[in-house]
Amino acid sequence: MTRKITTRAGFVAMGAALALAAGLVPAAAQQQLNIGFIAPTTGFLSQTGQDMVHGFQMYLNDHNGMLGGAKVNLIIEDSQAKPDLAVTKARQLVLDDHVDMFIGGVLASEGYALAPVSTELKTLYISSIAAADDLTQRQLDKYPYFIRTTWASSQPNHPLGQWACDQGYKKVVTIAADYAFGYESVGGFQQSFEDCGGKVIQKIWPPLGNKDFGPYIPSIKSDADAIYSLMVGPMSPQFPKQLRDAGVKLPIIAGGTSYDDYNLPFDSDVVVGDVSALMYSAAIQTPKNEAFVKEFRSKYNEVPGYYAEANYTTAQMIDEAMAKNGGKFPGAEAFIKTMLGLKIDSARGPVAFDDMRNPVENIYIRKVDKVTLFGDDKPALWNTVIKTYPNVSQFWTYDKAKYLQQPVYSRDFPACPNCE
């Protein structure tokens, strides 16, 4: 009798002891997620870089520095928008700091330089800005550890071409920064514009970063109906100003970066009426975006551009993907798989992924206008949304297989049969 009680008591005691111990032993140590962030925090694109960092950090701060249950160790490295430097920093982040993933890269050239590094070092690279088309198109197989959370260069320009036709424009002159992003933006516009009956009659390519458009403006053909412009960074405020100063009154339809939201408050009224296309506008009138813009403005004293939104939403995506993996980083490939299954409701609207690791999302046609938004007390310049194309993928309305057979947009493709 005594033995039974003793044994049972023993079991109960052991059980109690174990339960007590389990209660005392802390839950498995919180996972740490090491994230490397590569952005141009100095140099001619420094405003962009800072916008990116702020966007990502705001989400982190809103969530106590945690994403999906893991504590984030964010390491920010300056790339100065130089692909060389970006690559060196990426290598250092992976080899020295042992990051689980690196995010960032702004220019298409940075994207094309960083993606191979992700393959070489077998580490996840999330492009939160670098829009280079081919990374999620013809070169996808080279980069199994790569995913993009924003857009492909040509993506917003396809619907813009259609929109231009709908406005009755027949002849357009393009002036775009002379590098991959410029070529791919113009290419996207040209293909869809010419498919619906328009003609591109001239292509001008000022160098990236060029601020004096004196040599280029006088050569714009006078029989055009409109000008398609693709400007980046410091080029963006200068071009419309110099264009109007030179007396050219043609309407401007542009790639989204030509009218960055954070620049608009400082622009003069010459830009009113200029149209651009992008997957975001700070003026989107949804509760989610309004909250985002208001919070960003109060924290950083600036209107958020798409760079901020893209990185904020990227943080949101990482949050949800990590949560789905129980707060543990499952390795690059599994993580990508989780991300591909996400459906996000973000500041820019609904976002999902196509099977080539690029987002499917709304594209907004925006027009600069002086309005009062979000409880402000006076009007300012905003990219007001005048049309929304929902569920736009990087392939627009084209058949994917056929599209992939044509070469990536370049300086020479599409050819310009109507150019002189």
Next chain:
Amino acid sequence: MSEKAKILTVAVVLLAFAWVVPHTTSFVVLLATRALVFAILAMSVDLLLGFTGLASMGQAAYFGIGAYLTAILATKYHFGLGWDFWLVVLFAMLLGAATAAFFGLFAIRATGVYFLMITLALGQCVWGLAYRWNSLTGGDNGINVTVRPNFGIDLTNQRTFFFMILGFFIVTLLSLYVLVRSPFGRSLEGIRERELRMSILGYNVWLHKYIAFIIAGAVAGLSGVLWAHTNGLVSPETVVLTTSVDALLMVVLGGAGTLVGGAIGAAIVFGLREYLSTIVPWWQYVLGGVYVLTIFYLPTGLMGLPARLRQWRASRTNSTDRPALAPVRS
């Protein structure tokens, strides 16, 4: 130090280097590899500066030509990724030499400051082409060199690649050492010291300088090939003015006229640019400071430090003339 002792020291240091580096982190290996490539470039600068007395502000031109050649052959023609890599090395050296031969026709007539200016201009010509000749060079984007050559050894392994670059460095060092110890090399030093006397003695000064210039171009071209594969990306940044100036600094910092001085200088400059920059944001103060302090306090570079110390100790009372930094002909 006797000649033999010097050679022995260098050999020992190189061996130690070759032993230690692979055991450090991947990042240090990467950094060391990059610095070694620039050390080769620095040697070409040293040949001109330390031995011939010519300060060239445009060596990056031949460096870039070698790099772009490699990148274009690799990406557009799929050439140079197997055993034909060695052909690319040869072509790059020839192209570097040929370009130097062409540029030299304009440059060698000038001396001192004017030589600086004209080599600067020549370097900028190459930069301009790299930047705007989109169809050839990819313009601002540059050209990605993503595949390392495969001729039996696995160069995708960082450590193996490091050894190959080290090998190139050692071979170049030995070759240049033989060159500067030869009668030709001695003549160059004579020209550096007393150009007028050399020409009175009947030496064809122009020709000597010209040949040195061509050889330097070839060596710089070689370093360009290695850089293309080390960096994985060739862009106008490779040929920018700062690259040429950095190379000059590396030589001056390490010690002109020593051939290995450039390697020490390269290690320091790279350490600052690529390592310190990731740790502290004010690294450029250190870099600028190094430039300024070197000029004032280390005119003979780090390699010249032992000699300077000895001199300082020996003649504490006399005011010493600044020991000659390879005087630039003016």
Next chain:
Amino acid sequence: MNAQFWLIQIFNGISYGALLFLVGSGLSLIFGVMRIVNLSHGSYFLLGAYVALSVIWTTGSWLLAIPVAALAVALIGLVMERVFLRPLGFDPLRQVLLTVGFAFLFQQASLDIWGGNNMEIEAPAALSHSIVVGHLYLPLYRIFMIAMALVIGIATWVAMEKTRMGAAVRATVDDAQMARGVGIDTNRISMFIFALGAALAALGGVIGGTFLGVYPGLDFEILPLAFAVVIIGGMGSLGGAAIGAMLVGLADNFGKALFPELAYFTLYAPMVLILAVKPTGLFGRE
């Protein structure tokens, strides 16, 4: 490409040349008088723009910014010459490396003081539109740049040719030893010239910064162009700098408009040819 195209391009080229004259004339003086290869000249340009920004932020006056920036940078130039360059004596290589070192120091300091953003210097409203001449729209600001370059150029020329100080400078350029023999304090002259050169660069920075924007990296972008002006126009010659600046401005403009792929090549190749034939530049004094 009609007459309008050519006229506008010439106008643009000349206005760009005006800007280059401001930054190049300073370098030409420094080189001509002191044979110093000043690789921090681009930094003076950029510093001028940054100082102007600070003045505008505190006082709101663009006009005030101009002399303040020029004086501030002149002071920096003065110190640099006196403390760092003079001890080096005539040693081009050391000068190059020293001035580059300072360029890096200035770059980092600018980053720390003003931050890394692209900034704009707002031109006064009076200059912010265009006048119409025939069919041509001529932005007033470009006309202003040309006018400023003319005014400053003429003022400097008058100072050089018609004043005693100027005579002393010219004497130093032509033969420093003789100048000393005649009792001219060549050290004071050197200091003055260096400060003047720096001030000119800073003026270029304020006026050019309004046109190009102000951002880190502008210093090293403008530097080779300044050298192009000096080399083509001739070292030490103000008139040469003016002509060199015009040529560079026009070549740059037309190069970009007509031969975009060779744009910079069309700029630097003539530089090489000129140097090969006449090492001191087109109008250089030796």
